[in-house]
Amino acid sequence: MPTLEPVTSYLDHAATTPMLPEAVAAMAEEMTHTGNASSLHSSGRRARRVVEEAREQLGVALGAGPSEVVFTAGGTESDNLAVKGLYWARRAADPRRRTVVASPIEHHAVLDPVEWLHTHEQADVRWMPVDRAGRVDLDGLKELLDDCHDSVALVTVMWANNEVGTVQPIAEIAELAHRHGIPVHTDAIQAVGHLPVDFTASGVDCLSVSGHKLGGPVSSGALLARRGLDVVPGLHGGGQERGIRSGTLDVAALRAFAVATSLAVQGQEAEGERIAALRNDLVRAVWEAVPDAVLSGAVPRELAGLGPTLAPPSSVPGLSRLPGNAHFTFPGCEGDSLLYLLDARGVECSTGSACQAGVPQPSHVLLAMGVPETTARGALRFTLGHTSTASDVTALAQAIGPVVERARGAGLSSAPGVSKRKQAEEVGR
The missing domain is CATH 3.90.1150.10 (Aspartate Aminotransferase, domain 1)
Incomplete structure (x- = not known):
């Protein structure tokens, strides 16, 4: 060889x-402390305070309220939670809502859950058209939604493509979907820290973000979900994170994730x-x-x-x-x-x-x-x-x-x- x-x-x-030095320092310092953020004693309350400060820091950086930040273990979990959770919630509220509208250029963290819903949950999948640059055809999407909006559970489209780098017209896509009362999820994992991303201003209902794409640690991430949005959890257990995502929180990773996101957005x-x-x-x-x-x-x-x-x-x-x-x-x-x-x-x-x-x-x-x-x-x-x-x-x-x-x-x-x-x-x- x-x-x-x-x-x-x-x-x-x-x-x-690579992790930002400030994120490494924050994570290393936090790992010297002990405490489960769900515990009621002093160590637990201290850990909870760190988590909530990270939640607020992330919300400020991404234009979301602290209560809209649901911590996860990364982008794949956030995408799965959004796609499956929205589909199940919308179908439960109205059995006609069995259609998922997605772009054919999504990351497999979205494509595979969509295909899983088709195979195991009888979802009908409709693909929005894209042009030679990989950009969603808004006229084609409008025609698609006008045709099948009564059956659509959600629209999912990435903010920026992970392979060819094309940025999507997210606000326009959200506006088209909202004309019919359809919630929109966006995988913004490649966009956050590299493009201006404002959750509230974008008009989307769910947004996925991952720590290791912007200088934070692997296995840290979040799903931003607007207030009042019904998302069926994929994990059941302790009821953490508004009951949407159960599991003991990795306090050190979340602190580092928030630090990295804040710095990436600022710069x-x-x-x-x-x-x-x-x-x-x-x-x-x-x-x-x-x-x-x-x-x-x-x-x-x-x-x-x-x-x-x-x-x-x-x-x-x-x-x-x-x-x-x-x-x-x-x-x-x-x-x-x-x-x-x-x-x-x-x-x-x-x-x-x-x-x-x-x-x-x-x-x-x-x-x-x-x-x-x-x-x-x-x-x-x-x-x-x-x-x-x-x-x-x-x-x-x-x-x-x-x-x-x-x-x-x-x-x-x-x-x-x-x-x-x-x-x-x-x-x-």
């Missing part, structure tokens, strides 16, 4: 980003501008090294005309794409092979697609956007974060051209029965 070089460029912040505008500039440099560097690499997702105006794109330049005012996201497809290459070859050169990124038993699967996001399956297999996602610097872009710029050339020359676009890691290792010998 080839000797792997030290990591010189971490470009997978959308998967997880979002300036950091977003810094990261977007780095992202644009990265995109230009990839196009210079690989002129036929195709940028997926919404195209910022400052990148218009510089290289091939899947969609036309965005006509949406303001932010149309996550500032740290650059997603490409590389013709004639397999994304997994490129990932392993880059990894051997110390550059870490992701394909954004699932890989089961060594067989690469094309991204459902790209397929929903109309990308052919063979093209979708050649995808790589580069994502920047708070520790990213120009040196990360330079490392990728130096590696991507030779890696693509090597992959194409070795025929690493298709080789049935041989894992892409094994192929890349053989090429790297």
